[in-house]
Amino acid sequence: MEAINRINAVAVTTFRETIRNKVLLHLFGFAAAMMALGWVVSNWSLGEPGKIISDIGLSVTTLAGVAIALFSGIVLVWGEVEHRTILPILAKPLPRREYVIGKFFGFASAVSLVYAGMNLLLILLLTVVGEGASMKILSAVYLSWWEVLIVTALALLFSSFSSPTLSALFTIMLFIAGRFSNDIRLYVADNPLAYSRWILESVYAILPHFGAFNIRLEAVHNLPISAERILVPSLYGAIYCIAILTVAVLVFRKRDLA
Amino acid sequence: MSETAAIIADSIGKTYYLGVNRRPVEALRHVSFEVKAGEVFAFLGLNGAGKTTTIKMLLDHARPSTGRCFLFGVDSQIPHSRTKVGYMPDLPNFYRFLTASELLDYFGRLHGLHKSERTTRSRRLFSLVGLEGRENEPLNGFSRGMLQRVGLAQALIGEPELLILDEPLGGLDPKGRYEFHAIISSLKAEGRTIFFSSHILDDAEKVADRVGIIHKGTLVASGSMAELVMQESGFEVELRHPPEPTSLHNFCASKGWSYTVSDSITSITVPHEENLTELMKFALDSNLQIYAVTPQRKTLEMAFISELEKWKQ
Ligand SMILES: Nc1ncnc2c1ncn2[C@@H]1O[C@H](COP(=O)(O)OP(=O)(O)OP(=O)(O)O)[C@@H](O)[C@H]1O
Numbered sequence: 070m071e072a073i074n075r076i077n078a079v080a081v082t083t084f085r086e087t088i089r090n091k092v093l094l095h096l097f098g099f100a101a102a103m104m105a106l107g108w109v110v111s112n113w114s115l116g117e118p119g120k121i122i123s124d125i126g127l128s129v130t131t132l133a134g135v136a137i138a139l140f141s142g143i144v145l146v147w148g149e150v151e152h153r154t155i156l157p158i159l160a161k162p163l164p165r166r167e168y169v170i171g172k173f174f175g176f177a178s179a180v181s182l183v184y185a186g187m188n189l190l191l192i193l194l195l196t197v198v199g200e201g202a203s204m205k206i207l208s209a210v211y212l213s214w215w216e217v218l219i220v221t222a223l224a225l226l227f228s229s230f231s232s233p234t235l236s237a238l239f240t241i242m243l244f245i246a247g248r249f250s251n252d253i254r255l256y257v258a259d260n261p262l263a264y265s266r267w268i269l270e271s272v273y274a275i276l277p278h279f280g281a282f283n284i285r286l287e288a289v290h291n292l293p294i295s296a297e298r299i300l301v302p303s304l305y306g307a308i309y310c311i312a313i314l315t316v317a318v319l320v321f322r323k324r325d326l327a
Numbered sequence: 328m329s330e331t332a333a334i335i336a337d338s339i340g341k342t343y344y345l346g347v348n349r350r351p352v353e354a355l356r357h358v359s360f361e362v363k364a365g366e367v368f369a370f371l372g373l374n375g376a377g378k379t380t381t382i383k384m385l386l387d388h389a390r391p392s393t394g395r396c397f398l399f400g401v402d403s404q405i406p407h408s409r410t411k412v413g414y415m416p417d418l419p420n421f422y423r424f425l426t427a428s429e430l431l432d433y434f435g436r437l438h439g440l441h442k443s444e445r446t447t448r449s450r451r452l453f454s455l456v457g458l459e460g461r462e463n464e465p466l467n468g469f470s471r472g473m474l475q476r477v478g479l480a481q482a483l484i485g486e487p488e489l490l491i492l493d494e495p496l497g498g499l500d501p502k503g504r505y506e507f508h509a510i511i512s513s514l515k516a517e518g519r520t521i522f523f524s525s526h527i528l529d530d531a532e533k534v535a536d537r538v539g540i541i542h543k544g545t546l547v548a549s550g551s552m553a554e555l556v557m558q559e560s561g562f563e564v565e566l567r568h569p570p571e572p573t574s575l576h577n578f579c580a581s582k583g584w585s586y587t588v589s590d591s592i593t594s595i596t597v598p599h600e601e602n603l604t605e606l607m608k609f610a611l612d613s614n615l616q617i618y619a620v621t622p623q624r625k626t627l628e629m630a631f632i633s634e635l636e637k638w639k640q
């Protein structure tokens with residue numbers, strides 16, 4: 070119970086500190102501008118405006134969410150060590166694992182709020198063009214949210230032991246690899262060598278399978294989406310985040326603060 | 328050891344490895360000391376001596392390469408050891424977008440305090456450190472000295488039995504220093520233990536019971552203020568004398584005491600307390616007027632320098 074209270078205290082403070090930072094607002098504005106652009110484009114083109122807006126909009130909100138998680142996340146712990154704000158905090162009777170977990174929840178809440186705000190804007194736009202938000206669009210938004218959360222956890226993990234530049238590099242590499250993880254599997258299937266196949270399969274297993282969270286195409290084109298298609302990735306996302314956080318705790322537990 | 332010491336540093340060493348070729352830098356070498364509960368301990372040393380590094384080990388901000396530390400008997404690598412500890416960093420820095428009261432509330436929560444308690448304590452602490460009226464301003468508008476005051480308030484929020492303060496007087500103006508001394512005295516009167524680092528000897532001299540002197544990562548001396556500072560005590564006696572004080576000067580010369588004469592006052596330095604009685608008797612017998620008797624103390628500065636010089640040899 071005391072642990073929950075302390076984690077909560079760290080989370081609330083992290084949330085406040087993140088949300089009051091102007092950087093988030095700028096990224097939000099950028100995403101809004103992109104969606105407005107999509108709207109303009111949808112007016113000029115021949116296709117159905119609702120489809121174009123939701124197509125562009127879903128991609129924009131997901132990428133903007135990922136970008137926010139990435140660029141604010143990579144300085145999260147690193148910045149606290151660099152600016153020494155962490156010293157009085159860890160001088161309290163606060164175990165480091167609680168600090169890391171609290172940091173994640175606070176930061177993830179802030180990112181999620183911005184992500185929700187951007188999608189609200191998207192739904193508003195869809196309502197304006199007479200489309201409205203279907204259950205399918207909302208499901209797509211929900212699953213992409215897990216993608217944002219995983220990037221949040223990854224950025225936090227890297228920021229707990231390396232500089233922002235390296236963290237950005239690692240996170241972006243994993244993000245891209247994760248988006249193309251399916252191709253790796255296809256390549257594996259073609260590869261006759263058992264040994265390298267084993268390695269590639271391991272790599273595939275560890276990479277975040279971002280493809281699992283992508284039902285944007287189905288949502289835009291109103292294709293059928295099963296309940297399983299939503300539940301299984303949710304479970305996968307939760308387990309993946311917990312795994313990354315566990316590694317972050319292990320890495321951060323004994324490290325020297327400068 | 329009957330009572331648990333507030334701090335035990337047991338042979339702590341810390342080696343940092345710098346650069347790509349991992350050049351070792353020994354920031355601390357087998358530093359051992361003990362701070363008893365209720366004591367004010369000043370940890371003195373020049374820039375780069377290893378004061379902050381020692382404090383990092385005490386708070387588990389970094390792990391020692393050798394040795395261990397204990398706070399109230401609990402291994403400092405266990406977070407629980409910091410339950411009754413308040414820490415103030417040198418050059419304190421806090422979240423820029425929080426207000427001072429949000430920050431204090433946060434630290435109170437980390438100590439497991441309830442809302443009502445956090446509110447009362449915050450109010451009291453803001454007035455103690457002289458920040459009342461500014462508590463709802465964001466911290467990015469605070470000056471260095473103001474952050475230092477927030478730092479002290481934050482250290483006190485858990486009503487700690489042990490305070491670990493790294494250069495607490497660093498950014499303070501004269502008024503702030505004076506107030507700080509008063510706060511330390513009152514905390515000491517409440518029976519709290521205070522460990523603070525400084526390179527300003529005056530501050531240590533005013534408030535500390537015991538001092539440790541660290542130089543290039545090695546603890547070169549530690550002991551009570553009395554031991555370190557009053558070793559070479561003697562007395563200066565000033566006597567008002569008649570125009571021709573020959574007998575007095577002869578008496579001093581016969582005893583081997585040095586003296587200086589100015590106008591109608593002779594000041595004599597005697598090495599021991601017994602000599603004082605002798606001289607007094609002589610003065611009374613000769614009808615000399617006693618003007619002043621002052622005990623002579625080696626200043627901490629002199630002690631500090633002589634310890635460093637001893638160490639060099
Ligand atoms: N993270 C680090 N990496 C490498 N060397 C370090 C590190 N921290 C401290 N040192 C070295 O350890 C030595 C002691 O530093 P420390 O900060 O403890 O000194 P200090 O006594 O607190 O000095 P000051 O009065 O300037 O605060 C210095 O030589 C310093 O360069």
Ligand SMILES: [Mg+2]
Nearest residue numbers: 378379380417
């Ligand atoms: Mg220092």
